[in-house]
Amino acid sequence: MAHPTSGPAAGPQIREIRSAGTIRMAIPLVALAAALIAPFWFYPIFVMKFLCFALFAAAFNLLLGYTGLLSFGHAAFFGGGAYFTAHVVKIWGLTPELGLIVGTLGAAALGLVIGAIALRRSGIYFTMITLALAQMFYFFCLQAPFTHGEDGLQLGPRGHLFGVIDLGQAMNLYYFVLAVVLIGMFVIWRFVNSPFGMILRSIRDNEQRAISLGYSVQAYKLGAFVMSAALSGLAGGLKALVFQLATLTDVAWQMSGEVVLMTLIGGIGTQAGPVVGSGVFIALQNNLATSDFPVTIIMGVVFMVCVLVFRRGIVGNSLPRASGGRLG
Amino acid sequence: MRKILMSATCLGALSVPAMAEVSDGVVKIGILNDQSGVYADFGGKYSVAAAEMAVEDFGGKVLDAPVQVINADHQNKPDVASNIARQWYDTEQVDAIMELTTSSVGLAVQALSLEKKKITINTGAATTELTGPACTPFGFHWAYDTHALAVGTGGAIVDQGGDSWFFLTADYAFGYALEGSTSEVVTAKGGTVAGSVRHPLATTDFSSFLLQAQSSGAKVIGLANAGLDTQNSIKQAAEFGIVTSGQRLAALLFTLAEVHGLGLDVAQGLTLTESFYWDRNDESREFATRFKERTGMMPNMNHAGTYSAVMSYLKAIEAAGTDETEAVAAKLHELPVSDAFTQTGKVGPNGRLISDVYLFEVKSPDESTGEFDYYKLLATIPGDQAYADPAQSGCPLVQ
Numbered sequence: 061m062a063h064p065t066s067g068p069a070a071g072p073q074i075r076e077i078r079s080a081g082t083i084r085m086a087i088p089l090v091a092l093a094a095a096l097i098a099p100f101w102f103y104p105i106f107v108m109k110f111l112c113f114a115l116f117a118a119a120f121n122l123l124l125g126y127t128g129l130l131s132f133g134h135a136a137f138f139g140g141g142a143y144f145t146a147h148v149v150k151i152w153g154l155t156p157e158l159g160l161i162v163g164t165l166g167a168a169a170l171g172l173v174i175g176a177i178a179l180r181r182s183g184i185y186f187t188m189i190t191l192a193l194a195q196m197f198y199f200f201c202l203q204a205p206f207t208h209g210e211d212g213l214q215l216g217p218r219g220h221l222f223g224v225i226d227l228g229q230a231m232n233l234y235y236f237v238l239a240v241v242l243i244g245m246f247v248i249w250r251f252v253n254s255p256f257g258m259i260l261r262s263i264r265d266n267e268q269r270a271i272s273l274g275y276s277v278q279a280y281k282l283g284a285f286v287m288s289a290a291l292s293g294l295a296g297g298l299k300a301l302v303f304q305l306a307t308l309t310d311v312a313w314q315m316s317g318e319v320v321l322m323t324l325i326g327g328i329g330t331q332a333g334p335v336v337g338s339g340v341f342i343a344l345q346n347n348l349a350t351s352d353f354p355v356t357i358i359m360g361v362v363f364m365v366c367v368l369v370f371r372r373g374i375v376g377n378s379l380p381r382a383s384g385g386r387l388g
Numbered sequence: 389m390r391k392i393l394m395s396a397t398c399l400g401a402l403s404v405p406a407m408a409e410v411s412d413g414v415v416k417i418g419i420l421n422d423q424s425g426v427y428a429d430f431g432g433k434y435s436v437a438a439a440e441m442a443v444e445d446f447g448g449k450v451l452d453a454p455v456q457v458i459n460a461d462h463q464n465k466p467d468v469a470s471n472i473a474r475q476w477y478d479t480e481q482v483d484a485i486m487e488l489t490t491s492s493v494g495l496a497v498q499a500l501s502l503e504k505k506k507i508t509i510n511t512g513a514a515t516t517e518l519t520g521p522a523c524t525p526f527g528f529h530w531a532y533d534t535h536a537l538a539v540g541t542g543g544a545i546v547d548q549g550g551d552s553w554f555f556l557t558a559d560y561a562f563g564y565a566l567e568g569s570t571s572e573v574v575t576a577k578g579g580t581v582a583g584s585v586r587h588p589l590a591t592t593d594f595s596s597f598l599l600q601a602q603s604s605g606a607k608v609i610g611l612a613n614a615g616l617d618t619q620n621s622i623k624q625a626a627e628f629g630i631v632t633s634g635q636r637l638a639a640l641l642f643t644l645a646e647v648h649g650l651g652l653d654v655a656q657g658l659t660l661t662e663s664f665y666w667d668r669n670d671e672s673r674e675f676a677t678r679f680k681e682r683t684g685m686m687p688n689m690n691h692a693g694t695y696s697a698v699m700s701y702l703k704a705i706e707a708a709g710t711d712e713t714e715a716v717a718a719k720l721h722e723l724p725v726s727d728a729f730t731q732t733g734k735v736g737p738n739g740r741l742i743s744d745v746y747l748f749e750v751k752s753p754d755e756s757t758g759e760f761d762y763y764k765l766l767a768t769i770p771g772d773q774a775y776a777d778p779a780q781s782g783c784p785l786v787q
Contacts, residue, residue, distance in 0.1 A: 106471060
């Protein structure tokens with residue numbers, strides 16, 4: 061982190077930028093290679109769960125990190141996507157990929173409604189409205205007959221992708237999940253690095269100026285909100301397929317909190333942050349489950365340490381300020 | 389050197405047949421439940437202790453293979469539970485998973501275990517679905533279910549003169565199910581249901597609902613809710629003096645652990661159903677005393693049920709002479725259950741353990757003579773009345 065802020069020697073600075081560029085190229089490639097061989101090292105279902113949550117956190121980060129909107133209702137989209145996918149796969153007998161599409165579209169529709177209402181306010185009011193509407197959706201799920209209340213929806217066998225590839229095989233399922241998550245991540249990356257994404261960041265940094273430049277801020281925010289909701293729904297649907305179940309846990313407000321936590325631990329406004337954050341979170345959740353430590357207390361301590369000591373998250377803090385996210 | 393190695397290998401090969409009946413040479417039982425959330429007292433570490441006690445009482449070994457108990461906290465999340473259960477089956481050679489508090493977890497793991505061909509014995513979840521439409525040849529349900537609770541509390545109270553009812557129902561499927569099955573029992577016994585009021589889940593203010601219940605004039609107020617909701621409604625009912633003014637409060641899902649949490653001052657006069665009480669006979673007292681020495685707590689029906697489940701599983705392995713799932717499941721269906729939990733248990737073809745359940749009234753602080761002396765027995769409901777007839781349970785295996 062020897063980062064010369066000023067100085068006559070331009071050489072090291074250029075070298076540093078160049079090496080930062082190489083690192084930036086190298087990290088995704090290493091991550092991709094790791095993802096391809098991960099199921100041979102780790103338990104595949106665990107890695108799949110991590111991938112689902114990584115996509116969920118990345119979708120959430122699209123809103124919090126790049127648009128500056130803190131939604132506390134993302135469980136509705138994640139759980140909604142899970143329920144929609146599970147329902148159409150189980151009851152209508154659709155193939156998994158069609159189920160995912162339904163889950164994504166359903167969550168997008170939900171996002172459109174909730175976003176359109178919540179975005180009429182900003183700041184803490186926006187956050188509270190998303191929470192309230194997500195809770196409404198939770199109680200709807202609690203009572204609606206198709207969700208089977210607290211019994212949850214259990215899917216039968218995993219079915220065949222495109223009617224051909226057997227997803228009952230752990231490896232087939234793994235590479236399917238990996239492919240979907242990579243597509244989702246790519247969409248987010250394209251989105252963030254497009255003119256649309258630039259406008260979102262300008263809204264985040266100075267909303268008044270964006271308005272004065274003539275952008276219809278409201279529409280851009282809603283666009284980002286729906287996008288984030290749809291990708292959360294995709295993650296939820298994927299999780300429903302992996303675990304063959306959709307339950308109230310996915311729509312409960314705790315889930316909205318967990319995704320905030322994952323993003324915070326990893327680093328808000330960085331591409332890799334949510335992935336790292338969800339990895340840490342899921343690993344803790346799973347490994348502590350079989351230990352003698354109280355899971356919830358340790359999670360709370362991790363959160364506190366994160367907020368107090370490294371506010372920019374694991375990824376945010378290990379990157380130099382210029383190339384890392386803001387918020388420091 | 390080579391000779392020594394060879395003979396060592398031969399010796400190793402010779403010693404295998406003695407262990408061959410037990411896969412991997414060890415019987416592993418997983419206890420998967422909530423150890424940090426709202427059900428931590430209802431099951432939690434206490435159930436793990438009960439399972440370990442059962443293994444020790446059995447002698448620590450079955451068919452010469454050691455028995456091991458491992459446990460995990462599913463944090464009330466079905467996906468965490470499902471992940472751990474898969475991992476246990478796939479990489480840790482776990483042979484059976486038990487306890488499984490909360491319905492969504494119970495159903496998820498039972499379905500998974502059918503796919504993996506492993507045994508589950510559920511003690512913590514309440515839903516009759518487990519031995520109904522979702523039943524499997526390898527899934528068992530011990531200790532209690534919503535049907536037994538409804539029959540126990542509903543039926544037995546009507547027999548004792550509590551023939552008009554008013555329900556305080558949690559506004560979701562579980563509440564409706566409890567209310568529905570209980571009022572069915574009440575009306576079948578000739579009682580009447582004066583009305584019901586639905587309260588939102590996890591509400592803190594029950595005053596208007598309790599006042600409605602009080603003014604209905606019904607002799608019995610049935611609490612068709614669970615966990616914190618039941619505790620809060622009981623606390624506030626005590627503040628309104630509902631029990632002291634002559635109405636009876638009946639909790640449909642409440643156990644010794646929660647009574648202990650509330651204290652007798654608040655819980656006195658409450659009527660509830662459990663399938664186990666520590667102070668029932670010598671055997672249960674002996675088990676409970678040891679349990680208390682170990683954990684500081686008296687067992688409720690879930691803890692004692694877990695003890696019985698592990699015990700029965702080990703007995704079934706011994707009787708089958710192998711830990712192969714189908715053979716053990718057949719023995720579990722066949723053998724009668726007799727241990728500290730019940731003396732007269734038998735297992736239905738749908739996997740339901742049919743044992744007696746009991747209607748209790750919580751003692752007042754004056755009546756209680758010692759620590760954990762909490763219950764007065766009001767009625768004993770024979771198992772075949774308490775639980776649904778397997779032929780009518782909707783289980784596809786029975787038809």
